[in-house]
Amino acid sequence: xxxxxxxxLRYTKDHEWARREGDVVVVGITSHAVEQLGDxxxxxxxxxxxxxxxxxxxxxxxxxxxxxxxYAPLSGEIVEKNGELDANPERVNDDPYTxxxxxxxxxxxAADFDALxxxxxxxxxx
Amino acid sequence: xSETLAHTPLHDAHVELGxxxxxxxxxxxPIQYSAGILAxxxxxxxxxxxxxxxxxxxxxxxxxxxxxxxxxxxTNDIGKLTDGRAAYTVxxxxxxxxxxxxxxxxxxxxxxxxxxxxANIAKDFAHFRRYGEGADCTIExxxxxxxxxxxxxPTAVALVAGLAGAALGDVxxxxxxxxxxxxxxxxxxxxxxxxxxxxxxxxxxxxAVTVWRALLEAGAPPIGLGARDTxxxxxxxxxxxxxxxxxxxxxxxxxxxxxxxxxxxxxIGHDALAAVKLNGxxxxxxxxxxxxxxxxxxxxxxxxxxxxxxxxxxxxGVAPTVGGSVxxxxxxxxxxxxxxxxxxxxxxxxxxxxxxxxxxxxxAK
Numbered sequence: 001x002x003x004x005x006x007x008x009l010r011y012t013k014d015h016e017w018a019r020r021e022g023d024v025v026v027v028g029i030t031s032h033a034v035e036q037l038g039d040x041x042x043x044x045x046x047x048x049x050x051x052x053x054x055x056x057x058x059x060x061x062x063x064x065x066x067x068x069x070x071y072a073p074l075s076g077e078i079v080e081k082n083g084e085l086d087a088n089p090e091r092v093n094d095d096p097y098t099x100x101x102x103x104x105x106x107x108x109x110a111a112d113f114d115a116l117x118x119x120x121x122x123x124x125x126x
Numbered sequence: 127x128s129e130t131l132a133h134t135p136l137h138d139a140h141v142e143l144g145x146x147x148x149x150x151x152x153x154x155x156p157i158q159y160s161a162g163i164l165a166x167x168x169x170x171x172x173x174x175x176x177x178x179x180x181x182x183x184x185x186x187x188x189x190x191x192x193x194x195x196x197x198x199x200x201t202n203d204i205g206k207l208t209d210g211r212a213a214y215t216v217x218x219x220x221x222x223x224x225x226x227x228x229x230x231x232x233x234x235x236x237x238x239x240x241x242x243x244x245a246n247i248a249k250d251f252a253h254f255r256r257y258g259e260g261a262d263c264t265i266e267x268x269x270x271x272x273x274x275x276x277x278x279x280p281t282a283v284a285l286v287a288g289l290a291g292a293a294l295g296d297v298x299x300x301x302x303x304x305x306x307x308x309x310x311x312x313x314x315x316x317x318x319x320x321x322x323x324x325x326x327x328x329x330x331x332x333x334a335v336t337v338w339r340a341l342l343e344a345g346a347p348p349i350g351l352g353a354r355d356t357x358x359x360x361x362x363x364x365x366x367x368x369x370x371x372x373x374x375x376x377x378x379x380x381x382x383x384x385x386x387x388x389x390x391x392x393x394i395g396h397d398a399l400a401a402v403k404l405n406g407x408x409x410x411x412x413x414x415x416x417x418x419x420x421x422x423x424x425x426x427x428x429x430x431x432x433x434x435x436x437x438x439x440x441x442x443g444v445a446p447t448v449g450g451s452v453x454x455x456x457x458x459x460x461x462x463x464x465x466x467x468x469x470x471x472x473x474x475x476x477x478x479x480x481x482x483x484x485x486x487x488x489x490a491k
Binding site for chain 1: 163167352444
């Protein structure tokens with residue numbers, strides 16, 4: 001598989017990516033995850049204001065094949081979800097690292113971001 | 127992993143095409159090709175596509191007692207078949223549970239073939255041998271000799287007739303005839319598992335790649351098992367192992383139309399099936415569509431009025447052509463009613479669904 005693993009992102013072993021933007025962290029799923037899932041038909045995300053806990057489920061991705069759980073890379077509060085995915089879930093397939101972003105988290109502890117896997121460590125997993 | 131899995135004669139052709147290969151019932155099969163499940167599904171609904179279903183089994187009955195033997199094994203009345211005609215049926219245990227669902231083909235008065243599900247070949251063959259003992263015919267598993275290629279979709283009949291012989295265009299639904307593709311003798315049966323018109327082609331295993339390539343070159347894209355499942359689910363065709371199995375009888379499963387109890391020969395399971403018919407099923411297989419945007423999957427629970435689990439989703443998923451999510455579920459008979467609501471519990475959430483009669487998708491005639 002020719003998975004694309006951008007060097008400037010952080011990752012989880014569950015194939016989420018995280019990008020720091022000011023004091024929030026943008027979260028999505030990696031191109032490797034997308035390849036495994038196939039055509040995505042529904043992304044179920046919690047609303048802004050929802051608290052999430054690192055390593056725990058915050059939503060689901062339904063593909064034609066199966067449903068997969070989404071896990072929070074770090075603890076905090078969701079400040080925004082990507083409402084565009086409601087009508088256009090295929091954006092996750094087409095562009096998982098930009099248009100296909102899922103949620104923005106205000107981390108409870110900003111330093112948690114640095115504890116996530118870097119691109120080299122994630123690449124070893126996939 | 128793939129070392130222990132069986133390969134169809136087209137295995138290497140799938141790998142060459144870049145298919146995503148998975149383990150499926152002991153076989154190493156393509157779940158999708160590069161187009162992806164949705165595009166493959168659409169291709170079959172709009173034009174046509176080809177499927178490798180060579181993993182399915184063929185069991186041949188030959189001899190003066192072939193018809194009597196098969197009549198005893200299957201619930202449908204295959205005594206009415208003429209040469210070149212086929213019938214969908216099930217085979218049952220004595221307790222009425224379904225051994226398999228299958229198609230019986232009459233090649234001649236002393237030659238019938240039963241095509242069975244891949245995962246059930248050994249079970250079916252043993253069942254047929256056990257209950258066919260003493261019949262005046264041979265029973266032979268000829269599965270390894272045959273590849274089976276399904277060509278399905280609105281343009282499938284024209285494509286096959288163009289390649290294999292114009293006369294095949296006149297073969298009726300559930301009929302079959304012979305033809306030739308690139309010098310290979312094939313048998314084309316007007317059957318399928320997609321809700322579309324089309325053929326399933328019996329091809330000698332050694333010539334499978336030749337015929338597969340000819341179909342690809344004629345413009346039919348390859349379709350994997352992923353789209354095969356979404357297509358059959360929209361057409362509300364039962365999947366053995368999901369919707370029906372050894373513990374479900376055909377009448378409760380909505381397959382009462384293939385159960386002919388007064389055909390002159392009592393089939394295996396006759397008395398048990400007669401009792402279900404007399405007393406009525408205690409549970410039924412119903413179809414449903416989901417009312418919100420959730421996707422209901424196999425294994426989800428059906429809730430009763432008091433939130434107790436009273437049933438189970440046997441097949442569920444995305445319905446690309448009709449939209450949303452559809453499925454089939456086993457529910458108590460008292461709950462089974464077209465138009466009535468169903469509450470599905472899945473992953474801690476209750477999802478509203480509505481019971482639907484008949485196929486979710488029907489092709490334009």
